[in-house]
Amino acid sequence: MHRRRFLTALAAAGLGTPRLAQAVADSDTLEIIIDNRGWGSASSADVRAVTLSAANEVWQNCPGQRIKPVHIYHRTDFPQTDFGHDWRGRIRIGLNSEDARWAQMAFQFGHEFCHALAQHSAIALHGWHPGRHSNLWFEESLCETSSLFVLRRLGVTWAQNAPYETWRSYAPAMAKYASDRLAKPEHQLPADTSFLAWFRQNEASLRENPVLREKEVIIARQMLPLFEAEPAGWAAMAYLNIGAHQPGKSLSQHFTEWQNYSPQALRPFLGRLTALFSGPV
Known part of the structure; x- marks a missing residue:
């Protein structure tokens, strides 16, 4: 990581x-x-x-x-x-x-x-990007979301059909690993603060340091329900970094390029995902 x-x-x-x-x-x-x-x-x-x-x-x-x-x-x-x-x-x-x-x-x-x-x-x-760019925190947040998504899905999948029959008993541990991570105090929004308000306060620090795990789990908490409701959204990951190679590009430009390069079928999902960071369109 x-x-x-x-x-x-x-x-x-x-x-x-x-x-x-x-x-x-x-x-x-x-x-x-x-x-x-x-x-x-x-x-x-x-x-x-x-x-x-x-x-x-x-x-x-x-x-x-x-x-x-x-x-x-x-x-x-x-x-x-x-x-x-x-x-x-x-x-x-x-x-x-x-x-x-x-x-x-x-x-x-x-x-x-x-x-x-x-x-x-x-x-x-x-669409290779340079090793570090201002929106790298967003990819890291998506990857935090992926970890949680995978664990919660395996909690269901392994209970029904684990790789080995003897591993079915590990299914609850998968779900618990995710729930324990989500329950940590540092992974919660501050009281009486909306996600959008919190994000606007923290975007600059994320653009400066793309590996702020506590903040990225807070972001992942917001994205996880969207991916769980529409798992087909994971197909959009392949298009995330296709766009202008400008290390300091704005988040809105990054999102616009992501949508433009993605297949038409994925764009409604991406619209819902990116709206988390800008409010209703």
């Missing part, structure tokens, strides 16, 4: 465009490859089952889109979606979860897979 430190360093070094190998092709079928080391008591097959299950809660809502295989490896510091692909052209995502912490693993991967859609899907690769 602190991947932007790496991205900013790349940008400073003049490496603003990732080097992509051509050994693997984009596919409409999601393929996940797991490194064998670092997962504690969990096997690589276990990690693949959790991450594939988590990704599918979002990916199933993106019909017709294509993406390269995802190569997942273990990190000891923080989760991260790498800027560049591996030597075979696969998307690299690092997680710092291990053992049977399935809810934590799904939470982390739900966030990072959202970044993968926004930056590495076949559509998104037409």
Whole structure:
């Protein structure tokens, strides 16, 4: 989740465009490859089952889109979606979860897979942004939303059809991980403050620092009901970063470009989503 430190360093070094190998092709079928080391008591097959299950809660809502295989490896510091692909052209995502912490693993991967859609899907690769820009906080907020969405969906999905029958008992832990995060005091709006008023007070700090997690969970709380009511909205993630590469562009311009580049069918949903930040149109 602190991947932007790496991205900013790349940008400073003049490496603003990732080097992509051509050994693997984009596919409409999601393929996940797991490194064998670092997962504690969990096997690589276990990690693949959790991450594939988590990704599918979002990916199933993106019909017709294509993406390269995802190569997942273990990190000891923080989760991260790498800027560049591996030597075979696969998307690299690092997680710092291990053992049977399935809810934590799904939470982390739900966030990072959202970044993968926004930056590495076949559509998104037409619109690479610099490593840091003024509306990066919005992508981070969407990825926080994705984590919560995935956990709450897995709470239902695993109760009915977990990857393994013995894992059905973990379903309540998925939902609880999300509810515990939403219940934290720092993730609540201040008393007697509307979201729109709060956002106008905090937008400048978010544009300055795109990784303000407490604020981004507050934003995610507002977006989550929209995605849960209309999961097809996740298909819009691939179009998020297609637009003018202006690091300091306004939020309204960013939203306008997002809508303009997205398919017509997604625009009503995007209108409802962006209205959260501007009030009724």
